Amino acid sequence: MRLIASSLCIALAGCGAETPELGGNAEHGRLLLRQFGCGACHRVAGVADAQGNIGPPLDGVAQRVYLAGMLPNSPENMARWIRAPKTFDPQTAMPDLGVGEEHARDMVAYLYTLR
Amino acid sequence: MKWLATLVALAIAGAAGIFYAGLYDISATDQHLAPTYRVLDSAMRRSVKQRAARIKQPALDQPGQNQRGLALYRRHCAQCHGAPGVAPELFALGMTPAPANLVYTAREWAPAEIFWVVKEGIKMTGMPAWKYRMPDEDIWAIVSFMRELPRLSPEQYRAMKTGPQDPLEPAVPSAPDAGRGRKAIDQYACVTCHEIPGIVGANAPVGPPLKRIGTRGFIAGVLPNTPDNMVRWIRHPQAVSPASAMPDLGVTERDARDIAAYLATLK
Numbered sequence: 082m083r084l085i086a087s088s089l090c091i092a093l094a095g096c097g098a099e100t101p102e103l104g105g106n107a108e109h110g111r112l113l114l115r116q117f118g119c120g121a122c123h124r125v126a127g128v129a130d131a132q133g134n135i136g137p138p139l140d141g142v143a144q145r146v147y148l149a150g151m152l153p154n155s156p157e158n159m160a161r162w163i164r165a166p167k168t169f170d171p172q173t174a175m176p177d178l179g180v181g182e183e184h185a186r187d188m189v190a191y192l193y194t195l196r
Numbered sequence: 197m198k199w200l201a202t203l204v205a206l207a208i209a210g211a212a213g214i215f216y217a218g219l220y221d222i223s224a225t226d227q228h229l230a231p232t233y234r235v236l237d238s239a240m241r242r243s244v245k246q247r248a249a250r251i252k253q254p255a256l257d258q259p260g261q262n263q264r265g266l267a268l269y270r271r272h273c274a275q276c277h278g279a280p281g282v283a284p285e286l287f288a289l290g291m292t293p294a295p296a297n298l299v300y301t302a303r304e305w306a307p308a309e310i311f312w313v314v315k316e317g318i319k320m321t322g323m324p325a326w327k328y329r330m331p332d333e334d335i336w337a338i339v340s341f342m343r344e345l346p347r348l349s350p351e352q353y354r355a356m357k358t359g360p361q362d363p364l365e366p367a368v369p370s371a372p373d374a375g376r377g378r379k380a381i382d383q384y385a386c387v388t389c390h391e392i393p394g395i396v397g398a399n400a401p402v403g404p405p406l407k408r409i410g411t412r413g414f415i416a417g418v419l420p421n422t423p424d425n426m427v428r429w430i431r432h433p434q435a436v437s438p439a440s441a442m443p444d445l446g447v448t449e450r451d452a453r454d455i456a457a458y459l460a461t462l463k
Binding site: 122124134135136137138140141144145146147149150151169170172173174175 | 391400401402403404405407408411412413414416417418437439440441442
């Protein structure tokens with residue numbers, strides 16, 4: 082259901098839905114999530130081969146109140162988490178994947194379509 | 197027979213309409229219609245009677261038992277139910293149904309029935325289940341004390357001295373029980389933060405969903421997923437991850453093991 086909703090959302094918005102605060106291209110973000118191997122740990126609706134069960138599923142992450150159980154959910158915090166998880170939780174198993182600022186914005190734009 | 201079928205269909209459509217239009221008043225400022233109340237009250241009593249019939253009642257009025265029951269009553273029950281000469285707290289006065297006045301409960305209800313209600317609670321009222329927070333011995337102490345309540349004047353109630361209050365630590369049986377864990381999850385309000393397969397409730401998006409948590413690699417992104425680590429996380433989240441928003445709910449060792457056993461079934 083969410084897959085259909087998020088695909089429709091992107092399709093209808095043209096080449097990408099933008100998050101109001103950050104900008105970013107959701108469709109590009111969807112492809113980046115695959116390229117950075119996020120699916121190896123996380124299930125992400127709409128991202129090919131993203132069936133990992135090492136970390137929590139990212140389905141509905143746009144509505145989640147806390148990111149990583151500790152950060153209030155906002156586009157800025159999500160981008161910060163993606164780019165440098167260990168600055169927030171030194172023990173986290175989530176690696177630093179060297180995600181650049183613009184790529185993080187695009188990923189966040191996509192993840193924010195997952196309601 | 198066609199008219200009957202039409203009538204039933206209309207009745208169902210009418211009920212559905214009332215439901216969807218939000219017309220039924222669910223506020224706590226008004227009781228149900230009297231017939232509705234009678235039906236619900238009667239159903240509740242019958243349900244309790246049926247379930248309490250299986251309970252074996254131990255000896256009551258044992259030495260010190262009523263004093264212990266009084267201490268527990270004052271700490272856990274009086275806020276909602278009041279006591280001889282003592283009003284319930286403000287929040288309890290705002291409840292519907294109003295918490296029963298317990299001074300005469302022992303006259304109407306068998307001890308095993310009172311025990312059952314305290315232990316299992318009553319859905320959709322304010323009566324909580326004490327099963328996971330109070331050992332059976334303590335609940336029987338309250339039941340025993342309640343048998344004395346009808347005989348106490350307000351002055352006598354005030355003057356009563358309480359006995360020792362430390363609760364017995366519930367024993368931890370050897371084998372974790374996933375079925376019991378599923379019920380324990382309800383008691384610790386886990387669904388107010390997490391979506392959990394097999395549990396009815398809010399399934400709130402505060403923390404991550406627990407779908408496939410049984411086979412997930414890491415707990416809370418930091419602990420390798422093992423039964424011992426799951427218990428550790430559930431019981432003391434801040435000891436594992438100081439910044440975590442997951443609260444310490446005072447989960448007992450036994451409940452944590454049972455909950456971990458249930459979560460392990462979510463593959």
